[in-house]
Amino acid sequence: xxxxxxxxxxxxxxxxxxxxxxxxxxxxxxxxxxxxxxxxxxxxxxxxxxxxxxxxxxxxxxxxxxxxxxxxxxxxxxxxxxxxxxxxxxxxxxxxxxxxxxxxxxxxxxxxxxxxxxxxxxxxxxxxxxxx
Amino acid sequence: xxxxxxxxxxxxxxxxxxxxxxxxxxxxxxxxxxxxxxxxxxxxxxxxxxxxxxxxxxxxxxxxxxxxxxxxxxxxxxxxxxxxxxxxxxxxxxxxxxxxxxxxxxxxxxxxxxxxxxxxxxxxxxxxxxxxx
Numbered sequence: 001x002x003x004x005x006x007x008x009x010x011x012x013x014x015x016x017x018x019x020x021x022x023x024x025x026x027x028x029x030x031x032x033x034x035x036x037x038x039x040x041x042x043x044x045x046x047x048x049x050x051x052x053x054x055x056x057x058x059x060x061x062x063x064x065x066x067x068x069x070x071x072x073x074x075x076x077x078x079x080x081x082x083x084x085x086x087x088x089x090x091x092x093x094x095x096x097x098x099x100x101x102x103x104x105x106x107x108x109x110x111x112x113x114x115x116x117x118x119x120x121x122x123x124x125x126x127x128x129x130x131x132x
Numbered sequence: 133x134x135x136x137x138x139x140x141x142x143x144x145x146x147x148x149x150x151x152x153x154x155x156x157x158x159x160x161x162x163x164x165x166x167x168x169x170x171x172x173x174x175x176x177x178x179x180x181x182x183x184x185x186x187x188x189x190x191x192x193x194x195x196x197x198x199x200x201x202x203x204x205x206x207x208x209x210x211x212x213x214x215x216x217x218x219x220x221x222x223x224x225x226x227x228x229x230x231x232x233x234x235x236x237x238x239x240x241x242x243x244x245x246x247x248x249x250x251x252x253x254x255x256x257x258x259x260x261x262x263x264x265x
Contacts, residue, residue, distance in 0.1 A: 015152035
């Protein structure tokens, strides 16, 4: 039994590492979401494997909880998926962050200078929400 | 009898673990969102069911096995919901390349609903015939 369990654990670990590779590479948020979904089910499989090995029954509620809430994350991300321009799925350099910050501040000052009272927009779609 | 059950459980465990590995390989190697979702479903449904079956064969205690049935049912209900949401978001954000699909009924139906015939480029009625005057 031990040999089988170790072999299965090695296979699960390899699968988990590969899903992490995809979660890191992306390229889009949805690819990462799919990868993390798989990671959740590999985690459930791992807990089940451990329970089967040691014949413990007290980790079974963990399986139940993971199966119950595992899909919430991907549904939430999918709900707010937005079109991502090419090349934006990366960490910005320090200069780019400074540039973006300066732009944002200039826009904010413009808004304050023009004195528009457009800050009352309750309701309506959330920013980045997909419609159609 | 217990040996037979243990051997069976070991085989099922290995099956589930192989599916998890296969999903990992597929996720890394496959080129687009829909094909990655196709491999992602393998450990989510079949792999998990095999693992739970192996666990049930090892535990052999009534009350816990019913809990495992509940886990399997929940996974069977929630995995399609998540997949549906992700695929829909992928379609709407342009991750689905219609050219590479063998069947793409959604694009066709949306075009029909908008009154555009994809092949002719003409405006058509609901039955697909060109709109006459």
